[in-house]
Amino acid sequence: MADLDETGTDQGRGSVYRVAGALTITRAATTQREIDALPDPITIDLSDINRMDTVGAWIIYRTVRDRGAKVVGASHDEVSLLKQVSEFDKPVQVHPEEKPGFLRALQELGEWVTEAGxxxxxxxxxxxxxxxxxxxxxxxxxxxxxxxxxxxxxxxxxxxxxxxxxxxxxxxxxxxxxxxxxxxxxxxxxxxxxxxxxxxxxxxxxxxxxxxxxxxxxxxxxxxxxxxxxxxxxxxxxxxxxxxxxxxxxxxxxxxxxxxxxxxxxxxxxxxxxxxxxxxxxxxxxxxxxxxxxxxxxxxxxxxxxxxxxxxxxxxxxxxxxxxxxxxxxxxxxxxxxxxxxxxxxxxxxxxxxxxxxxxxxxxxxx
Structure with missing residues (x-):
């Protein structure tokens, strides 16, 4: 279980969120609530963390993306995991963009010619x-x-x-x-x-x-x-x-x-x-x-x-x-x-x- 250490605020630095132990899916809900309760700007200190899974990395990445948080003390593996999570953060388009009729007809013709060839x-x-x-x-x-x-x-x-x-x-x-x-x-x-x-x-x-x-x-x-x-x-x-x-x-x-x-x-x-x-x-x-x-x-x-x-x-x-x-x-x-x-x-x-x-x-x- 993650040992979520003290959180605090400082007039010069803003909020600091320190994590000790493991940041995994078992503590995801608690971690998200604690981060949401902190005022901006937030600094997330990962120097004492010993294990972090994809869910934990997603929480950290989303805080950085949405609230401009700063991450300090992350190891090489944690930085690599955060980068992988960011690479897969792409918007999903449920309904594909409708192309003009001429372009659709041209695309279908090209596909037919390619298939025939x-x-x-x-x-x-x-x-x-x-x-x-x-x-x-x-x-x-x-x-x-x-x-x-x-x-x-x-x-x-x-x-x-x-x-x-x-x-x-x-x-x-x-x-x-x-x-x-x-x-x-x-x-x-x-x-x-x-x-x-x-x-x-x-x-x-x-x-x-x-x-x-x-x-x-x-x-x-x-x-x-x-x-x-x-x-x-x-x-x-x-x-x-x-x-x-x-x-x-x-x-x-x-x-x-x-x-x-x-x-x-x-x-x-x-x-x-x-x-x-x-x-x-x-x-x-x-x-x-x-x-x-x-x-x-x-x-x-x-x-x-x-x-x-x-x-x-x-x-x-x-x-x-x-x-x-x-x-x-x-x-x-x-x-x-x-x-x-x-x-x-x-x-x-x-x-x-x-x-x-x-x-x-x-x-x-x-x-």
């Missing part, structure tokens, strides 16, 4: 790790996991045929219906077949398939790898000398690259069937005429454009899904967050690449 650098690094994994498999073919690839063929391709076929069929019907309504204003309903054939084979067949695969398979890749990160299965694989890239990432990438052209062709076919049924029932154009017209209006380059883009889109979807899955850390909430980011990132990159492909094929004359 960091993500793109991480994606580029993951792409490099994937290339190294492919190179290792080429040098050591026995490390190639055939069963895993075949299983991914089934998940990415075979099980997606139903939903992609139905979606593409309905898209073909919608294109035919909307196109015929607009072209009817000019008496050119027959050109609905041109619209269905060109837009389906060249763009929508591959693009809509990529969006569906990103939402279906890309999200699954991120969720699966993210769950394996949380359960430390990936760390266990590294411990036993198995590369997660070779065992988990590459089979998914191969499946996406191989199955995307097949799914895109299937989407083109079902969309053309949907459009053909509509023009047969609504415009009275028989199926034979429809097929003959498609052969006339669809150049072979349109088919090549769609099929060339498909494996690139598949690679991007698998890359983004696996990359986000490998970034999962902490808890299960991260799995949902990274899965959402994988889908958004995949679709964004697919659309950007589709625009790049459109400019490229137009520049080489494939229009």
């Amino acid at each position: 960091v993500t793109m650098l991480g994606l580029l690094g993951f792409f490099g790790a994937t290339l190294i994994g492919f190179a290792n498999i080429i040098r050591r073919p026995k490390r190639f996991r055939t069963n895993a690839v075949i299983q991914r063929f089934d998940v990415v391709g075979v099980r997606a045929l139903g939903i992609i076929g139905l979606m593409s069929f309905l898209i073909g019907v919608v294109i035919a219906q909307q196109g015929s309504v607009q072209l009817a204003q000019f008496g050119a309903e027959v050109y609905t077949i041109n619209l269905i054939g060109r837009i389906t084979v060249r763009e929508l067949g591959t693009l809509m398939t990529a969006i569906m695969v990103a939402g279906r398979s890309g999200s699954a890749f991120a969720a699966q790898l993210g769950t394996m990160k949380i359960t430390e299965e990936i760390d266990a694989m590294r411990t036993i000398g198995v590369s997660p890239v070779e065992a988990l990432v590459i089979p998914r990438m191969i499946a996406s690259i191989v199955m995307m052209p097949l799914l895109a062709f299937w989407a083109m076919l079902t969309a053309l069937i949907g459009g053909g049924i509509f023009v047969w029932l609504d415009l009275g154009i028989p199926p034979l005429t429809y097929v003959q017209r498609l052969q006339e209006v669809i150049p072979i380059t349109d088919i090549w454009v769609g099929l060339i883009k498909a494996p690139v889109f598949g690679f991007i979807i698998a890359l983004a899904g696996c990359f986000q899955g490998m970034l999962v850390e902490g808890d299960s909430e991260q799995v949902g967050t990274r899965t959402t980011m994988a889908v958004v990132q995949s679709i964004f990159l697919v659309i950007v690449l589709d625009a790049v492909f459109a400019v490229f094929f137009s520049s080489i004359g494939w229009v």
